[in-house]
Amino acid sequence: MKNAYLLLYLFCIGFLFTTSSCGNSKNEDENEAKTNTNTSANQNRPNILFIVIDDLGYSDLSPFGGEIRTPNIQRLADNGLIVQHCYTTPLCAPSRAMFMSGMDNHISGIGTMSPYQASSQYMQPGYEGYLNDRVMTLPETLRENGYHTYMSGKWHLGFEDGRRPFEEGFERSFSFLGGGTSHFSNIFALGPAEKIHTVYYDDSVVVEELPDDFYSSDYYADRMIQYITEQQDDAPFFGYLAFTAPHDPLHVPTEWQDKYKGVYDKGYDHIRKVRMDNMKKLGLIAKDLPMNPGSGEFKKWNELSAHEKKVEARRMELYAALIEIMDLNIGRVLEALQKEGKLDNTLVILIGDNGSNPKDPSFYGKDLDPFDNSLENMGNPDSFVSLEGAWAEVAATPYSYFKTTTGEGGVRVPFIISGSGVTLKGVDATNKILGTDIMPTLLDITGIKRPDTFKNNKLAPMTGTSFNEMLSNKGSIVRDEKTGFGIESLENKAYL
Numbered sequence: 277m278k279n280a281y282l283l284l285y286l287f288c289i290g291f292l293f294t295t296s297s298c299g300n301s302k303n304e305d306e307n308e309a310k311t312n313t314n315t316s317a318n319q320n321r322p323n324i325l326f327i328v329i330d331d332l333g334y335s336d337l338s339p340f341g342g343e344i345r346t347p348n349i350q351r352l353a354d355n356g357l358i359v360q361h362c363y364t365t366p367l368c369a370p371s372r373a374m375f376m377s378g379m380d381n382h383i384s385g386i387g388t389m390s391p392y393q394a395s396s397q398y399m400q401p402g403y404e405g406y407l408n409d410r411v412m413t414l415p416e417t418l419r420e421n422g423y424h425t426y427m428s429g430k431w432h433l434g435f436e437d438g439r440r441p442f443e444e445g446f447e448r449s450f451s452f453l454g455g456g457t458s459h460f461s462n463i464f465a466l467g468p469a470e471k472i473h474t475v476y477y478d479d480s481v482v483v484e485e486l487p488d489d490f491y492s493s494d495y496y497a498d499r500m501i502q503y504i505t506e507q508q509d510d511a512p513f514f515g516y517l518a519f520t521a522p523h524d525p526l527h528v529p530t531e532w533q534d535k536y537k538g539v540y541d542k543g544y545d546h547i548r549k550v551r552m553d554n555m556k557k558l559g560l561i562a563k564d565l566p567m568n569p570g571s572g573e574f575k576k577w578n579e580l581s582a583h584e585k586k587v588e589a590r591r592m593e594l595y596a597a598l599i600e601i602m603d604l605n606i607g608r609v610l611e612a613l614q615k616e617g618k619l620d621n622t623l624v625i626l627i628g629d630n631g632s633n634p635k636d637p638s639f640y641g642k643d644l645d646p647f648d649n650s651l652e653n654m655g656n657p658d659s660f661v662s663l664e665g666a667w668a669e670v671a672a673t674p675y676s677y678f679k680t681t682t683g684e685g686g687v688r689v690p691f692i693i694s695g696s697g698v699t700l701k702g703v704d705a706t707n708k709i710l711g712t713d714i715m716p717t718l719l720d721i722t723g724i725k726r727p728d729t730f731k732n733n734k735l736a737p738m739t740g741t742s743f744n745e746m747l748s749n750k751g752s753i754v755r756d757e758k759t760g761f762g763i764e765s766l767e768n769k770a771y772l
Protein backbone atom coordinates (compact mmCIF):
# COMPACT_ATOMS: atom_id res chain seq x y z
CA MET A 277 0.00 0.00 0.00
CA LYS A 278 2.89 2.33 0.87
CA ASN A 279 4.34 2.03 -2.64
CA ALA A 280 0.99 2.91 -4.19
CA TYR A 281 0.84 6.14 -2.16
CA LEU A 282 4.39 7.02 -3.10
CA LEU A 283 3.64 6.56 -6.80
CA LEU A 284 0.55 8.72 -6.43
CA TYR A 285 2.67 11.37 -4.75
CA LEU A 286 5.31 11.39 -7.45
CA PHE A 287 2.68 11.51 -10.15
CA CYS A 288 0.98 14.50 -8.58
CA ILE A 289 4.14 16.47 -7.92
CA GLY A 290 4.48 17.06 -11.65
CA PHE A 291 1.00 18.49 -11.87
CA LEU A 292 1.51 20.75 -8.90
CA PHE A 293 4.80 22.22 -9.96
CA THR A 294 3.46 23.09 -13.40
CA THR A 295 0.13 24.56 -12.35
CA SER A 296 0.68 26.25 -9.02
CA SER A 297 1.04 29.85 -8.09
CA CYS A 298 1.86 30.76 -4.54
CA GLY A 299 2.71 34.40 -4.40
CA ASN A 300 2.08 37.23 -2.07
CA SER A 301 -1.29 38.79 -2.39
CA LYS A 302 -2.78 41.93 -0.96
CA ASN A 303 -5.85 41.76 1.15
CA GLU A 304 -9.08 41.67 -0.81
CA ASP A 305 -11.70 44.31 -0.26
CA GLU A 306 -14.02 41.79 1.31
CA ASN A 307 -11.39 41.16 3.91
CA GLU A 308 -11.76 44.59 5.42
CA ALA A 309 -13.42 44.57 8.80
CA LYS A 310 -17.16 44.23 8.51
CA THR A 311 -19.32 46.71 10.35
CA ASN A 312 -21.52 45.10 12.88
CA THR A 313 -24.96 45.99 11.60
CA ASN A 314 -26.93 43.59 13.71
CA THR A 315 -26.20 44.62 17.29
CA SER A 316 -29.47 43.50 18.84
CA ALA A 317 -29.26 40.03 17.30
CA ASN A 318 -25.66 39.71 18.37
CA GLN A 319 -26.49 40.35 22.01
CA ASN A 320 -27.78 36.81 22.25
CA ARG A 321 -25.17 35.18 20.08
CA PRO A 322 -22.33 33.30 21.73
CA ASN A 323 -18.66 33.57 20.96
CA ILE A 324 -17.47 30.35 19.35
CA LEU A 325 -14.08 28.76 19.98
CA PHE A 326 -13.55 25.86 17.57
CA ILE A 327 -10.53 23.72 18.44
CA VAL A 328 -9.22 21.13 15.98
CA ILE A 329 -6.55 18.62 16.97
CA ASP A 330 -4.41 16.98 14.29
CA ASP A 331 -4.00 13.17 14.04
CA LEU A 332 -5.23 12.46 17.55
CA GLY A 333 -6.06 8.91 18.65
CA TYR A 334 -9.55 8.23 19.97
CA SER A 335 -8.49 7.46 23.53
CA ASP A 336 -5.51 9.81 23.94
CA LEU A 337 -7.34 12.49 25.96
CA SER A 338 -8.21 11.86 29.61
CA PRO A 339 -12.02 12.24 29.14
CA PHE A 340 -11.73 9.41 26.59
CA GLY A 341 -9.68 7.12 28.83
CA GLY A 342 -6.18 8.35 28.00
CA GLU A 343 -3.27 8.31 30.44
CA ILE A 344 -1.99 11.59 28.93
CA ARG A 345 -2.50 14.58 31.23
CA THR A 346 -5.12 16.87 29.69
CA PRO A 347 -6.71 18.73 32.62
CA ASN A 348 -8.05 21.64 30.59
CA ILE A 349 -9.77 19.42 28.05
CA GLN A 350 -11.03 17.36 30.98
CA ARG A 351 -12.63 20.50 32.42
CA LEU A 352 -14.36 21.18 29.10
CA ALA A 353 -15.71 17.64 29.10
CA ASP A 354 -16.78 17.79 32.75
CA ASN A 355 -18.83 20.92 32.00
CA GLY A 356 -20.13 19.79 28.63
CA LEU A 357 -21.15 16.95 26.42
CA ILE A 358 -19.07 14.20 24.83
CA VAL A 359 -20.59 12.77 21.66
CA GLN A 360 -19.33 9.23 21.59
CA HIS A 361 -20.10 8.51 17.94
CA CYS A 362 -18.52 11.39 16.07
CA TYR A 363 -17.09 10.79 12.60
CA THR A 364 -14.91 12.65 10.11
CA THR A 365 -12.88 11.48 7.14
CA PRO A 366 -9.59 9.57 7.58
CA LEU A 367 -7.46 12.48 6.28
CA CYS A 368 -6.71 16.04 7.41
CA ALA A 369 -7.91 18.20 4.52
CA PRO A 370 -11.20 16.44 3.67
CA SER A 371 -12.22 16.61 7.33
CA ARG A 372 -11.35 20.30 7.56
CA ALA A 373 -13.36 20.89 4.37
CA MET A 374 -16.37 19.37 6.13
CA PHE A 375 -15.86 21.67 9.13
CA MET A 376 -15.52 24.83 7.04
CA SER A 377 -18.31 24.14 4.51
CA GLY A 378 -20.99 21.99 6.17
CA MET A 379 -20.82 19.84 3.03
CA ASP A 380 -19.64 16.44 1.96
CA ASN A 381 -16.02 17.00 0.93
CA HIS A 382 -16.61 15.59 -2.57
CA ILE A 383 -18.86 18.58 -3.24
CA SER A 384 -16.71 21.29 -1.67
CA GLY A 385 -13.51 20.59 -3.62
CA ILE A 386 -11.55 18.31 -1.30
CA GLY A 387 -12.84 15.02 -2.74
CA THR A 388 -9.41 13.82 -1.84
CA MET A 389 -6.46 15.44 -0.17
CA SER A 390 -4.33 17.46 -2.56
CA PRO A 391 -1.94 16.31 -4.03
CA TYR A 392 -3.40 12.80 -3.87
CA GLN A 393 -5.77 13.34 -6.82
CA ALA A 394 -5.66 10.58 -9.43
CA SER A 395 -5.10 11.82 -12.98
CA SER A 396 -8.81 11.30 -13.72
CA GLN A 397 -9.72 13.48 -10.73
CA TYR A 398 -7.28 16.32 -11.22
CA MET A 399 -9.18 19.67 -11.33
CA GLN A 400 -12.50 17.91 -11.78
CA PRO A 401 -15.45 19.45 -9.90
CA GLY A 402 -15.21 18.39 -6.29
CA TYR A 403 -11.51 17.56 -6.58
CA GLU A 404 -10.03 21.03 -7.04
CA GLY A 405 -7.89 20.74 -3.92
CA TYR A 406 -9.32 23.93 -2.41
CA LEU A 407 -12.76 25.03 -1.22
CA ASN A 408 -14.49 25.69 -4.54
CA ASP A 409 -17.07 28.30 -5.54
CA ARG A 410 -19.98 26.16 -4.37
CA VAL A 411 -18.90 26.92 -0.80
CA MET A 412 -19.55 29.87 1.47
CA THR A 413 -17.28 29.11 4.37
CA LEU A 414 -18.31 29.07 8.00
CA PRO A 415 -16.20 32.18 8.78
CA GLU A 416 -17.57 33.98 5.70
CA THR A 417 -21.12 33.24 6.80
CA LEU A 418 -20.54 34.31 10.40
CA ARG A 419 -18.61 37.41 9.37
CA GLU A 420 -21.35 38.55 7.02
CA ASN A 421 -23.59 38.46 10.08
CA GLY A 422 -21.51 40.56 12.44
CA TYR A 423 -19.04 38.08 13.90
CA HIS A 424 -15.37 38.80 14.18
CA THR A 425 -13.49 35.85 12.70
CA TYR A 426 -10.04 34.74 13.85
CA MET A 427 -7.89 31.80 12.87
CA SER A 428 -4.65 30.46 14.21
CA GLY A 429 -3.03 27.24 13.00
CA LYS A 430 -3.32 24.78 10.14
CA TRP A 431 -5.43 25.50 7.06
CA HIS A 432 -4.71 22.75 4.49
CA LEU A 433 -7.59 23.87 2.26
CA GLY A 434 -5.80 25.61 -0.59
CA PHE A 435 -2.73 27.75 -1.17
CA GLU A 436 -3.86 29.39 -4.42
CA ASP A 437 -4.75 33.07 -4.75
CA GLY A 438 -8.24 33.60 -3.39
CA ARG A 439 -8.22 30.35 -1.41
CA ARG A 440 -6.18 31.25 1.64
CA PRO A 441 -7.59 31.91 5.13
CA PHE A 442 -7.44 35.71 4.79
CA GLU A 443 -9.47 35.35 1.57
CA GLU A 444 -11.88 32.73 2.91
CA GLY A 445 -13.53 34.75 5.65
CA PHE A 446 -10.97 35.25 8.38
CA GLU A 447 -10.57 38.85 9.51
CA ARG A 448 -7.37 38.03 11.38
CA SER A 449 -5.29 34.93 10.79
CA PHE A 450 -1.94 33.38 11.45
CA SER A 451 -1.98 30.30 9.28
CA PHE A 452 0.11 27.41 8.09
CA LEU A 453 -1.23 26.45 4.67
CA GLY A 454 0.04 22.89 4.39
CA GLY A 455 -0.46 19.54 6.05
CA GLY A 456 2.47 19.66 8.44
CA THR A 457 5.98 20.91 9.08
CA SER A 458 8.42 21.34 11.94
CA HIS A 459 6.80 22.36 15.22
CA PHE A 460 9.82 24.61 15.78
CA SER A 461 11.08 27.61 13.79
CA ASN A 462 13.02 25.51 11.24
CA ILE A 463 10.29 25.35 8.59
CA PHE A 464 10.65 22.33 6.32
CA ALA A 465 8.39 20.48 3.90
CA LEU A 466 7.43 16.99 5.09
CA GLY A 467 8.12 15.73 1.57
CA PRO A 468 8.58 16.92 -2.02
CA ALA A 469 4.85 17.15 -2.70
CA GLU A 470 4.33 19.29 0.41
CA LYS A 471 6.73 22.07 -0.61
CA ILE A 472 4.16 24.05 -2.51
CA HIS A 473 2.01 24.76 0.56
CA THR A 474 4.68 24.72 3.24
CA VAL A 475 4.23 28.39 4.04
CA TYR A 476 2.99 30.51 6.93
CA TYR A 477 0.91 33.64 6.48
CA ASP A 478 0.42 36.43 8.98
CA ASP A 479 -2.89 37.73 7.65
CA SER A 480 -2.04 38.26 3.95
CA VAL A 481 1.74 38.46 4.37
CA VAL A 482 4.06 35.50 3.86
CA VAL A 483 6.11 34.82 6.98
CA GLU A 484 9.73 34.58 5.83
CA GLU A 485 11.10 33.64 9.23
CA LEU A 486 9.50 32.48 12.44
CA PRO A 487 10.72 33.77 15.81
CA ASP A 488 13.64 31.70 17.16
CA ASP A 489 11.58 30.50 20.12
CA PHE A 490 8.58 29.49 17.95
CA TYR A 491 6.80 26.36 19.07
CA SER A 492 3.57 25.58 17.24
CA SER A 493 1.02 25.09 20.02
CA ASP A 494 2.41 27.94 22.16
CA TYR A 495 2.44 30.34 19.25
CA TYR A 496 -0.99 29.45 17.91
CA ALA A 497 -2.50 30.00 21.34
CA ASP A 498 -0.60 33.30 21.69
CA ARG A 499 -2.07 34.54 18.43
CA MET A 500 -5.62 33.52 19.30
CA ILE A 501 -5.29 35.27 22.66
CA GLN A 502 -3.94 38.35 20.87
CA TYR A 503 -6.87 38.51 18.44
CA ILE A 504 -9.44 38.05 21.20
CA THR A 505 -7.89 40.62 23.53
CA GLU A 506 -7.30 43.21 20.80
CA GLN A 507 -10.95 43.23 19.81
CA GLN A 508 -12.37 46.69 20.50
CA ASP A 509 -16.13 46.11 20.38
CA ASP A 510 -18.60 43.71 21.96
CA ALA A 511 -19.53 41.81 18.81
CA PRO A 512 -19.23 38.03 19.14
CA PHE A 513 -16.21 36.25 17.69
CA PHE A 514 -15.53 32.96 15.97
CA GLY A 515 -12.06 31.64 16.83
CA TYR A 516 -10.70 28.72 14.81
CA LEU A 517 -7.77 27.28 16.74
CA ALA A 518 -6.34 24.54 14.53
CA PHE A 519 -3.37 22.96 16.28
CA THR A 520 -0.80 20.97 14.32
CA ALA A 521 -0.18 18.79 17.39
CA PRO A 522 0.28 15.88 17.63
CA HIS A 523 0.93 15.51 13.86
CA ASP A 524 4.43 14.33 13.05
CA PRO A 525 7.31 15.18 13.30
CA LEU A 526 7.10 14.48 17.02
CA HIS A 527 8.92 17.66 18.10
CA VAL A 528 9.02 18.54 21.78
CA PRO A 529 10.91 21.33 23.59
CA THR A 530 13.83 20.02 25.68
CA GLU A 531 12.22 20.78 29.03
CA TRP A 532 9.20 18.64 28.11
CA GLN A 533 10.96 15.65 26.57
CA ASP A 534 11.25 13.59 29.77
CA LYS A 535 7.85 14.39 31.31
CA TYR A 536 6.55 10.93 30.40
CA LYS A 537 9.75 9.01 30.96
CA GLY A 538 9.01 5.40 31.88
CA VAL A 539 5.25 5.64 31.34
CA TYR A 540 5.39 3.53 28.17
CA ASP A 541 8.11 1.06 29.15
CA LYS A 542 5.62 -1.78 29.63
CA GLY A 543 4.57 -1.62 26.00
CA TYR A 544 1.53 -1.59 23.79
CA ASP A 545 -0.84 -3.99 25.53
CA HIS A 546 -0.26 -2.45 28.95
CA ILE A 547 -1.43 0.96 27.70
CA ARG A 548 -4.29 -0.67 25.79
CA LYS A 549 -5.47 -2.21 29.05
CA VAL A 550 -5.10 1.04 31.01
CA ARG A 551 -7.23 2.81 28.43
CA MET A 552 -9.84 0.06 28.20
CA ASP A 553 -10.20 0.02 32.00
CA ASN A 554 -10.57 3.81 32.08
CA MET A 555 -13.14 3.79 29.27
CA LYS A 556 -15.19 1.17 31.08
CA LYS A 557 -15.18 3.29 34.24
CA LEU A 558 -16.24 6.34 32.19
CA GLY A 559 -19.10 4.42 30.57
CA LEU A 560 -17.65 4.90 27.09
CA ILE A 561 -17.53 1.18 26.30
CA ALA A 562 -19.30 -1.94 27.52
CA LYS A 563 -17.82 -3.53 30.64
CA ASP A 564 -17.41 -6.86 28.87
CA LEU A 565 -15.79 -5.52 25.69
CA PRO A 566 -12.70 -7.62 25.02
CA MET A 567 -9.37 -5.97 24.31
CA ASN A 568 -8.69 -5.20 20.65
CA PRO A 569 -5.54 -7.19 19.80
CA GLY A 570 -4.65 -4.92 16.86
CA SER A 571 -4.29 -5.75 13.19
CA GLY A 572 -1.23 -7.96 13.56
CA GLU A 573 0.55 -5.83 10.92
CA PHE A 574 3.18 -4.63 13.38
CA LYS A 575 5.68 -6.28 15.69
CA LYS A 576 4.45 -7.16 19.18
CA TRP A 577 6.28 -5.67 22.18
CA ASN A 578 7.91 -8.96 23.15
CA GLU A 579 9.30 -9.31 19.61
CA LEU A 580 11.29 -6.07 19.92
CA SER A 581 14.97 -5.88 20.87
CA ALA A 582 15.93 -3.92 23.99
CA HIS A 583 16.96 -0.97 21.84
CA GLU A 584 13.77 -1.09 19.77
CA LYS A 585 11.75 -1.01 22.98
CA LYS A 586 13.57 2.16 24.07
CA VAL A 587 12.91 3.82 20.71
CA GLU A 588 9.25 2.79 20.73
CA ALA A 589 8.72 4.01 24.29
CA ARG A 590 10.38 7.31 23.38
CA ARG A 591 7.98 7.86 20.45
CA MET A 592 5.03 7.65 22.76
CA GLU A 593 6.69 9.78 25.48
CA LEU A 594 7.14 12.56 22.91
CA TYR A 595 3.65 12.14 21.47
CA ALA A 596 2.13 12.41 24.96
CA ALA A 597 4.15 15.55 25.68
CA LEU A 598 2.93 17.16 22.41
CA ILE A 599 -0.63 16.56 23.55
CA GLU A 600 -0.10 17.84 27.09
CA ILE A 601 1.52 21.04 25.78
CA MET A 602 -1.48 21.57 23.52
CA ASP A 603 -3.83 21.07 26.46
CA LEU A 604 -1.87 23.62 28.47
CA ASN A 605 -2.33 26.11 25.66
CA ILE A 606 -6.05 25.44 25.43
CA GLY A 607 -6.08 26.31 29.13
CA ARG A 608 -4.28 29.58 28.40
CA VAL A 609 -6.88 30.59 25.81
CA LEU A 610 -9.73 29.74 28.17
CA GLU A 611 -8.04 31.75 30.94
CA ALA A 612 -7.71 34.74 28.61
CA LEU A 613 -11.43 34.49 27.82
CA GLN A 614 -12.17 34.39 31.53
CA LYS A 615 -10.09 37.54 32.12
CA GLU A 616 -11.91 39.29 29.27
CA GLY A 617 -15.24 38.35 30.86
CA LYS A 618 -16.15 36.37 27.74
CA LEU A 619 -15.87 32.75 28.85
CA ASP A 620 -19.46 32.36 30.06
CA ASN A 621 -20.78 33.45 26.69
CA THR A 622 -18.46 31.22 24.70
CA LEU A 623 -19.37 27.92 23.10
CA VAL A 624 -16.34 25.64 22.84
CA ILE A 625 -16.14 22.78 20.35
CA LEU A 626 -13.18 20.40 20.35
CA ILE A 627 -12.70 17.72 17.69
CA GLY A 628 -10.00 15.53 16.16
CA ASP A 629 -9.64 15.74 12.36
CA ASN A 630 -8.90 12.02 11.81
CA GLY A 631 -7.40 9.06 13.61
CA SER A 632 -3.85 8.45 14.79
CA ASN A 633 -1.11 8.33 12.17
CA PRO A 634 0.53 4.92 11.48
CA LYS A 635 3.03 6.06 8.83
CA ASP A 636 6.77 6.37 9.28
CA PRO A 637 8.54 9.46 7.89
CA SER A 638 9.62 7.66 4.68
CA PHE A 639 5.95 7.82 3.66
CA TYR A 640 6.45 11.46 2.68
CA GLY A 641 9.22 10.57 0.21
CA LYS A 642 11.65 12.93 1.89
CA ASP A 643 15.41 12.53 2.04
CA LEU A 644 15.81 11.75 5.73
CA ASP A 645 19.63 11.79 5.74
CA PRO A 646 19.90 15.34 7.14
CA PHE A 647 17.86 14.32 10.21
CA ASP A 648 19.35 12.81 13.33
CA ASN A 649 16.82 10.25 14.55
CA SER A 650 19.08 8.63 17.11
CA LEU A 651 17.40 7.76 20.40
CA GLU A 652 19.15 10.64 22.17
CA ASN A 653 18.06 13.20 19.57
CA MET A 654 14.42 12.19 19.11
CA GLY A 655 12.12 15.16 19.60
CA ASN A 656 14.72 17.81 18.76
CA PRO A 657 14.26 20.25 15.83
CA ASP A 658 16.66 18.27 13.61
CA SER A 659 14.83 14.97 14.16
CA PHE A 660 11.92 13.62 12.13
CA VAL A 661 10.17 10.81 13.95
CA SER A 662 6.56 9.67 13.86
CA LEU A 663 4.28 7.64 16.11
CA GLU A 664 4.15 4.74 13.60
CA GLY A 665 1.84 1.79 13.33
CA ALA A 666 1.94 -0.13 16.61
CA TRP A 667 1.35 2.90 18.83
CA ALA A 668 -1.15 4.37 16.35
CA GLU A 669 -3.25 1.26 16.91
CA VAL A 670 -2.97 1.70 20.67
CA ALA A 671 -3.95 5.37 20.36
CA ALA A 672 -7.12 4.27 18.55
CA THR A 673 -8.12 1.94 21.42
CA PRO A 674 -10.62 0.30 21.47
CA TYR A 675 -11.16 0.71 17.74
CA SER A 676 -9.39 -0.83 14.77
CA TYR A 677 -7.04 0.69 12.23
CA PHE A 678 -6.02 4.34 11.93
CA LYS A 679 -5.59 7.46 9.77
CA THR A 680 -5.97 6.89 5.98
CA THR A 681 -8.36 3.97 6.55
CA THR A 682 -12.11 4.01 7.04
CA GLY A 683 -11.81 1.63 9.97
CA GLU A 684 -13.25 3.09 13.18
CA GLY A 685 -9.75 4.07 14.27
CA GLY A 686 -9.43 6.23 11.14
CA VAL A 687 -12.73 8.05 11.12
CA ARG A 688 -14.13 8.08 14.67
CA VAL A 689 -12.80 11.07 16.59
CA PRO A 690 -13.04 12.66 20.05
CA PHE A 691 -15.71 15.35 20.21
CA ILE A 692 -16.55 17.65 23.11
CA ILE A 693 -18.98 20.57 23.10
CA SER A 694 -19.05 22.76 26.16
CA GLY A 695 -20.04 26.19 27.43
CA SER A 696 -22.75 28.61 26.37
CA GLY A 697 -26.02 26.85 25.49
CA VAL A 698 -24.86 23.33 26.32
CA THR A 699 -27.08 22.33 29.22
CA LEU A 700 -26.82 18.56 28.96
CA LYS A 701 -23.70 17.05 30.52
CA GLY A 702 -21.97 13.71 30.23
CA VAL A 703 -21.84 11.35 27.29
CA ASP A 704 -24.30 11.15 24.41
CA ALA A 705 -24.04 7.52 23.32
CA THR A 706 -27.17 7.55 21.16
CA ASN A 707 -26.51 9.92 18.31
CA LYS A 708 -23.98 9.76 15.55
CA ILE A 709 -22.70 12.97 14.07
CA LEU A 710 -20.35 13.87 11.19
CA GLY A 711 -17.93 16.73 10.62
CA THR A 712 -20.41 18.26 8.16
CA ASP A 713 -22.87 18.83 11.01
CA ILE A 714 -20.83 21.48 12.82
CA MET A 715 -21.57 24.40 10.48
CA PRO A 716 -25.36 23.78 10.27
CA THR A 717 -25.40 23.45 14.06
CA LEU A 718 -23.56 26.72 14.62
CA LEU A 719 -25.85 28.53 12.17
CA ASP A 720 -28.85 27.01 13.94
CA ILE A 721 -27.56 28.17 17.33
CA THR A 722 -26.81 31.69 16.11
CA GLY A 723 -29.98 31.99 14.02
CA ILE A 724 -27.94 32.79 10.94
CA LYS A 725 -29.02 31.61 7.48
CA ARG A 726 -26.46 30.88 4.82
CA PRO A 727 -27.65 32.38 1.50
CA ASP A 728 -28.04 30.32 -1.70
CA THR A 729 -25.60 32.53 -3.63
CA PHE A 730 -22.38 34.25 -2.62
CA LYS A 731 -20.03 36.41 -4.72
CA ASN A 732 -22.32 35.70 -7.70
CA ASN A 733 -21.83 31.95 -7.34
CA LYS A 734 -24.66 29.51 -6.79
CA LEU A 735 -23.85 27.57 -3.65
CA ALA A 736 -24.38 23.86 -3.12
CA PRO A 737 -26.72 22.95 -0.26
CA MET A 738 -25.05 21.99 2.99
CA THR A 739 -25.33 18.26 3.54
CA GLY A 740 -24.81 18.33 7.33
CA THR A 741 -27.54 18.12 9.94
CA SER A 742 -27.87 20.43 12.93
CA PHE A 743 -27.43 18.74 16.30
CA ASN A 744 -28.43 21.83 18.27
CA GLU A 745 -31.38 20.02 19.88
CA MET A 746 -29.06 17.40 21.33
CA LEU A 747 -27.26 20.01 23.44
CA SER A 748 -30.21 20.79 25.68
CA ASN A 749 -32.89 18.22 25.05
CA LYS A 750 -32.31 14.75 26.46
CA GLY A 751 -33.38 12.01 24.09
CA SER A 752 -33.08 14.13 20.95
CA ILE A 753 -32.32 12.13 17.84
CA VAL A 754 -30.18 13.90 15.22
CA ARG A 755 -30.61 11.17 12.62
CA ASP A 756 -33.10 8.35 12.80
CA GLU A 757 -32.04 4.75 12.34
CA LYS A 758 -32.64 4.88 8.59
CA THR A 759 -30.55 7.98 7.98
CA GLY A 760 -26.83 7.50 7.71
CA PHE A 761 -23.90 9.01 5.91
CA GLY A 762 -21.09 7.81 3.70
CA ILE A 763 -17.37 8.48 3.95
CA GLU A 764 -14.91 7.89 1.11
CA SER A 765 -11.21 8.56 0.93
CA LEU A 766 -8.58 7.09 -1.37
CA GLU A 767 -11.23 4.53 -2.35
CA ASN A 768 -11.63 3.36 1.23
CA LYS A 769 -15.34 3.58 2.03
CA ALA A 770 -17.66 3.44 5.00
CA TYR A 771 -21.40 3.88 5.54
CA LEU A 772 -22.58 4.68 9.03
Ligand SMILES: [Ca+2]
Pocket residue numbers: 330331367368523629630
Ligand atom coordinates in the same frame (compact mmCIF):
# COMPACT_ATOMS: atom_id res chain seq x y z
CA1 LIG B 1 -4.87 15.15 10.53
